[in-house]
Amino acid sequence: MPSEKNSKQKELLALLVENNIIKKEQTLEIDEISQKSGISIIEILLQKNLLDSEAAAQIMSKLFGLPYYNLIGKDISERILNIFPREVAENYKIICFESSVDDNGYKIKVGVVDPENFKAFEAINFLAREEGFMVEYYIISGASFENAFKQYKSLNKEISVALKARKAEEEEKKDKVQEPESEELIKKAPVAKIVSVIIHHAIDGNASDIHIEPIKNECRIRYRIDGILHTSLVLPINIHNSIVTRIKVMSNMKLDESRIPQDGRIILIENKREFDFRVSTLPLLDNEKIVMRILDNTKGSPSLESLGFNEEALKIIKNNIKDTSGMFLVTGPTGSGKSTTIFSALGLLNKEGVNICTLEDPVEYFIKGINQSQVKPEIGYSFSTGLRSLLRQDPDIIMVGEIRDNETAELAIHAALTGHFILSTLHTNNALGAIPRLFDMKVEPFLLSSTLNTILSQRLCRKICSYCKTEDKVPSEIKDGIITEIKNINQSYLKKLYKKIDLENVKFYKGAGCPRCGNTGYYGRLAISEVIDINKKMKDLIMENKKINLEAIMETQNFITLKQDGILKVFEGITTIDELLRVLHD
Numbered sequence: 386m387p388s389e390k391n392s393k394q395k396e397l398l399a400l401l402v403e404n405n406i407i408k409k410e411q412t413l414e415i416d417e418i419s420q421k422s423g424i425s426i427i428e429i430l431l432q433k434n435l436l437d438s439e440a441a442a443q444i445m446s447k448l449f450g451l452p453y454y455n456l457i458g459k460d461i462s463e464r465i466l467n468i469f470p471r472e473v474a475e476n477y478k479i480i481c482f483e484s485s486v487d488d489n490g491y492k493i494k495v496g497v498v499d500p501e502n503f504k505a506f507e508a509i510n511f512l513a514r515e516e517g518f519m520v521e522y523y524i525i526s527g528a529s530f531e532n533a534f535k536q537y538k539s540l541n542k543e544i545s546v547a548l549k550a551r552k553a554e555e556e557e558k559k560d561k562v563q564e565p566e567s568e569e570l571i572k573k574a575p576v577a578k579i580v581s582v583i584i585h586h587a588i589d590g591n592a593s594d595i596h597i598e599p600i601k602n603e604c605r606i607r608y609r610i611d612g613i614l615h616t617s618l619v620l621p622i623n624i625h626n627s628i629v630t631r632i633k634v635m636s637n638m639k640l641d642e643s644r645i646p647q648d649g650r651i652i653l654i655e656n657k658r659e660f661d662f663r664v665s666t667l668p669l670l671d672n673e674k675i676v677m678r679i680l681d682n683t684k685g686s687p688s689l690e691s692l693g694f695n696e697e698a699l700k701i702i703k704n705n706i707k708d709t710s711g712m713f714l715v716t717g718p719t720g721s722g723k724s725t726t727i728f729s730a731l732g733l734l735n736k737e738g739v740n741i742c743t744l745e746d747p748v749e750y751f752i753k754g755i756n757q758s759q760v761k762p763e764i765g766y767s768f769s770t771g772l773r774s775l776l777r778q779d780p781d782i783i784m785v786g787e788i789r790d791n792e793t794a795e796l797a798i799h800a801a802l803t804g805h806f807i808l809s810t811l812h813t814n815n816a817l818g819a820i821p822r823l824f825d826m827k828v829e830p831f832l833l834s835s836t837l838n839t840i841l842s843q844r845l846c847r848k849i850c851s852y853c854k855t856e857d858k859v860p861s862e863i864k865d866g867i868i869t870e871i872k873n874i875n876q877s878y879l880k881k882l883y884k885k886i887d888l889e890n891v892k893f894y895k896g897a898g899c900p901r902c903g904n905t906g907y908y909g910r911l912a913i914s915e916v917i918d919i920n921k922k923m924k925d926l927i928m929e930n931k932k933i934n935l936e937a938i939m940e941t942q943n944f945i946t947l948k949q950d951g952i953l954k955v956f957e958g959i960t961t962i963d964e965l966l967r968v969l970h971d
Contacts, residue, residue, distance in 0.1 A: 393448065394416060394419070394426065396448060397426055397427075397444070397448055398412045398415070398416060398426065400444055400447055400448060401426075401430070401444065404444065406430065406435060406436055406440070406444070407430070407435065415429060415430070427441045427444070427445065432687070432688060432691060433688070433690060433691065434690075434691055437851060438526040438527050438528045438529075439455060439457075439526050439528065439529075439852075441526065442498075442524050442525060442526035442529070443524075445500055445524050446524040448500075449500040449524065451497075451500060451522050451523060451524050452522075452523050452524070453523065453524050453525075454482070454494075454496055454523040454524070454525055454529070455525070455526070455529055456480065456482055456496060456525055456529035456530070456532055456533045457528060457529055457532050457852065457899070457901045458532070458899060458901070459482065459532070459533070460536070461480075461481075461482050461483075461533055461536050463536075463537075465481055465482065465483065465484050465493075466480070466481060466482075466533070466536060466537055467537075468481040468484070468493060468512075468516075468518075469481050469495075469509075469512060471537045473508060473512070474534060474537070475534065475656060476508075477502065477504065477505035477508050477509075478497070478498035478499060478502070478505065478527075478530055479495055479496065479497050479498070479505050479508070479509060480495065480496045480525065480529075480530055480533040480534065481493050481494070481495050481496075482494055482495070482496055482533060489519065490517065490518075490519055491516075491517065491518050491519065492518070492519045492520075492521060493513070493518050493519070493520055493521070494520075494521045494523060495509055495520055495521070495522055495523065496523045496524070496525035496529060496530065496533070497509075497522060497523070497524060497525065498524075498525060498526070498527055498529075498530050500524060506522075509522075528901060531589070532901070534589075535589055576624070576627045576628060576630075576631045577631060579620075579624070579628060579631075580628055580631045580632060580635070583595065583597070583606055583618070583628075584653065584662070584677075585655070586608075586617065587608050587677075587679060588655050588656075588660060588679065590608055590610055590617075590903075591610060592608035592609055592610050592679060593609050593610070593612075593678065593679055594608070594609040594676060594677065594678050594679065595607075595608060595609075595675075595676070595677040595679065596608075596609070596614065596674070596675075596676050597625075597628060597629070597632070597674065597675040597676075597677075598674045598675075599622060599625050599669065599671070599672040599673075599674065601622070602621075602622045603619050603620065603621070603622055604619070604620040604621065604622055604624055604625035604628065605618075605619055605620075606618040606619070606620065610903075611847045611905075611907060611908075611909065611910050612720060612845055612847065612910060613847070613905075615903075625672055626672065628675075629666070629672070629673050629675055632651075632664060632675055632677070633647070633649070633666070635649075635651045635664075636649025636650055636651045636662070636664040637649055637650070638664070638666065643666075643668055643673055644668055645668065646665065646666055646667050646668065647665075647666045648663070648664065648665055648666075649664040649665075649666075650662065650663060650664065651664060651677075652682075657683075658681060658682075658683045658684075659681075659682040659683050660679060660680065660681055660682065661679075661680040661681075661682050661747075662677045662678070662679055662680075663677070663678040663680065663747055664676075664677050665677075665678075678747075680747070680749055682751050684750070685732070685750065685752065686725060686728035686729045686731070686732050686750045686752065687725065687729055688729060688732070689702060689703070689726070689729045689730065689733070692722070692725070692726060692729060692911065692912045693911030693912040693913070693914075693954070693959075694912060694914055694916075695882050695883075695914075695945075695950065695953070696882065697878075697881070697882055697916075697943065698841075698914055698915075698916045698950075701839065701916050701918045702730065702839065702841065702916065703733070705838045705839040705918070706730050706733065706734060706806075706808075706839075708806060708838055709781070709804065709806060710801055710802075710803075710804045710805060710806055710836075711801055711806060711807070711836055711837070711838040712797065712798070712801045712806075712807045712808075712809070712836045712837050712838060712839075713727075713730065713806070713807070713808045713809075713838060713839045713841075714788075714808075714809055714810070714811055714819050714837070714839065714840045714841070715727055715808075715809075715810050715811075715841045715842075715843065716810065716811045716812070716813040716814075716815070716816060716818065716819050716840065716841070716842045716843075717810075717812075717813075717842055717843050717844060718812065718814075718844075719812075720845070721843055721844050721845055722843060722844075722845045722910075722912055723810040723843070724745075724749050724750070724786070724810070725749075725750075726841065726843065726912070727784060727808050727809075727810065728749075728750045728752065730808060731743075731752065731755060731782070731784060731808065732752065734782055734806075735752060735754050735755055737754075739781045739782060740756070740778070740779055740780050740781050740782070741754070741755045741756065741780070741781065741782040741783075741784070742755075742756045742757075742758070742775045742778055742780040742782070742783055742784070743755060743756065743757045743758060743783070743784040743785075743786070744758055744759075744760055744768055744771040744772060744775065744783075744784070744785050744786055745757060745758070745759055745760070745784070745786040746759060746760045746768075746786050746787070747759055756778070758771060758775075760786070767793075768785055768786065768787065768788070768789060768790075768793045769790065769792040769793045769796060772785060772793060772796045772797065772800065773796065776796075776800060776805075780805060781805065781806065782805070782806045782807075782808070783797075783800060783805055783806070783807050783808070784807075784808045784809065785797055785807065785808070785809040786809070786810065787809065787810045787811070787812070788809050788810070788811055788823075788826070790826070791826045791827050794823060794826040794827070794828050795826075795827070795828065797809060798828055798832050798833065798836050799832075801836035802832065802835060802836055807836075811823075813842070814842075815842045815915065815946075815947060816840040816841065816842035816915050816916065816917045817840075817917070817933065817934070817935065817938065818842075819840045819842075820833070820837075820840075820927060820933055823837075824930075830927055830928055830929070830930040831928055833927055834919075834924040834925070834927040834928040835924075837919045837924075837927070838918075838919050839916065839917070839918060839919060840916070840917040840919065841914060841915075841916050841917075842914065842915050842916075842947060843912045843913065843914040843915075843947075844912070844913050844914075844947060844951075844968045844969065845910045845911070845912060845913075845968070846910060846911060846912075846913055846951060846954065846960045846964050846965060846968050847905075847907035847908075847909070847910050847960065847964050848907060848908060848909045848910060848911055848959055848960055849894055849895060849896045849906065849907060849908075849958065849959065849960060849961060850896040850898075850899060850901060850902035850905075850906055850907055850908040851908070852899050852901045852902070852908075853896045853897040853898055853899035853901070853902065853906060854894055854895075854896055854897075854958070855894065855895060855896070855897045856892060856893070856894055857893045857894055857895040857961065858893070859893045859962055863962060864891065864893075867952045867955070867962070868888055868891065870948065870949060870952060871888065871949060871952055871953065871956075872888070873949070874945055874949055875943055878943040878945075882945070882953070883953055883956070883957070886953065886956050886957070891956055892958070893955065893958075893961070893962060894958040894961070895961050895963075896908075896961075906961075907964070911954070911959065911960070913947055913950045913951040913954060913960075913965075913968070914947065914950055915944070915945060915946050915947045915950060916944075917938060917942075917944070918942055920941060920942060922940070922941040922942075923938070923941050923942075926941070947969065948965075948969055951965040951968070951969065952965065
């Protein structure tokens, strides 16, 4: 079996070279990474954005000699879908999407995501024999599977069933003495089913947050997907309190307390993945609002390369995180991906001979080999008190979730001075704003110049959906304005960053909207960034406590602003002008 697997690996690499996905000289490196990590070659290429899921499925189709099929946007009847029970389809990543009858009997077409999963084929063959079906196999992408799997039961269908059950239950109680809903009653099917469906569909849609809010005579359910809130469901207001109570039960909150905000937590296993829901309630005039932050505990931090940084920014980041002491700061507003970037950096630093400790609020990524601690201000365990304790844990690298006050800033600076490498975040609008912000926190200029080595500022932009990407017309005044902005960059540095950009023939793109992206035109996000390398000249400016502006930075190094980096990504066809304007509010 190992020799057969190695043969397939070689055949796969040859196919990738033949289809111009990788170069011949890359094959040894990719094969070696796969052998050491145990991650498949296809998965490595997907992580590095060298391949999308449909292209990966087409390559696997050629490798295993099975036809490829794209199910994105395909409506499948409930009858055909249910040839395989939902649980079987979910477990083996298989979908029955068509059926037909001819002289030879009843045929079904089945899509398989992983052709190397022999148990999937065994399950299909068993079910087909039981029913007397003939099977035609097809290779489908993970995205195709997700699109088809969601059709087993739509959100509105499932909720409608639960609401009907709830209505029938209420009619039964009309003639009875009304009593407050107990915990046991809330656990009963209708409300429990509604909450379960809301959570399930949030996970399926890759939502980061669920908002459950009362609005006049309605209970509105909104999901935050790729940073934007979308209304997914509107329920009758009379169900709202029951939903709130059910979620309070699940997250161990006080059921009889609605006057003050409460915080709770729910841990659920879904599709063999552990999800951590951080639940927060907020009292409104007549009701309570609930927000649930969704954290995937099984999901590791992404690589720095996959986050969208340009080559020069990556070089500065990677060079500076190799230092054994000093401070690496990431700035930006809430939701700009600061924690993700820091954990991507920690992933590179996480080695056997290094002791890494973190202080977080909350713990968002769980990484093996890193000592992660969550602050609890309500019992006096804050960033500052936690940092004092961490310094007694013989750390080499410390990650502090956020520098919020003078005490934490002072402790972080002194830790960096005494031979520790500190990674942390600050809430400032740009990279340049971090320096005066730390001065405001009473950090002495000579201490800051001795410890600070990198400041990174970032925002998250939605990416254009690759499946419905089309050329866009932009008003000439906007086009001229952004080209003028790019001409402010040192042109030799610009050519070094983006060799293919032709300012005389710039094209703009947008997403037309398709089932893959939920008709938004966007799918996924990437970072736009600006990075200040605190080199010798910058250290001298900080030491002298001079007012540091953009011109001063430009004199010390090649530098592009957040706006300029965003515009360059627009020129590359990765994001849109509208999205950039939304993110930068400019």
